[in-house]
Amino acid sequence: MRQCMIYGNFGDEDELFFEIELMAGNGLKIQVEALFDTGFSWWLAINNQDLEALDWIYVEQQTMLTAQGDAEFDIYLGKVRINREDFHIPVYMAQGLTEVLLGR
Template identity: 45%
Template sequence: MWQNMIFGEFNTQSELIFEIGLVTSDGDIIPINALLDTGFTGWLALDNQDALSLGWILNINEQRDMQTAWGEARFSLYEGTVLLDGEEFTIEVLGGDYLDNILLGVRWLETKRLVADFTAGVLTLG
């Protein structure tokens, strides 16, 4: 039925985990596990060190304040490329300090259909 989709998994905390590719400035693809965070309204968030190591472009003139579970935080803005569902997307990426997880935000649900069926163990995004 849905030909272009990625399959995810539920981790031990029942979080939604998807493998995506982060595309470096040299064109290399680094596969990583990202957590889909429905409370995050952007596209992607990751640690500043990760964004810099990928060679992603930092918009030094702009930062964004956002509310997090720990209070308000300031994020750097990068332009990054991700591989999702066999397609490359150049998106705005929020970079923060001390981010433990790479987060996919709900903006993906504007273009991708999420199916999360815990009882059947089915998790797809496509």
């Protein structure tokens, strides 16, 4: 198992944020702050309005239970950089997400 240290910052309400980069298919890198969500068991979730700029590959759609009830997520294969290391991961896109969510 690979281990790495990632540094974050606490928000006004003691939420924990990490800086990550979303890496678009055309090489564009978008630096964002991701909220660490211990209740979110997938890698990453973002608002679907950001999809067009990223040019990621669509995988499938899933209905998932969230704190607000059932929600539809479109799943894409995305590329992110966390702590100078690149990852190809499933990224969950949905409407109404106000933060980039980084799961556990």
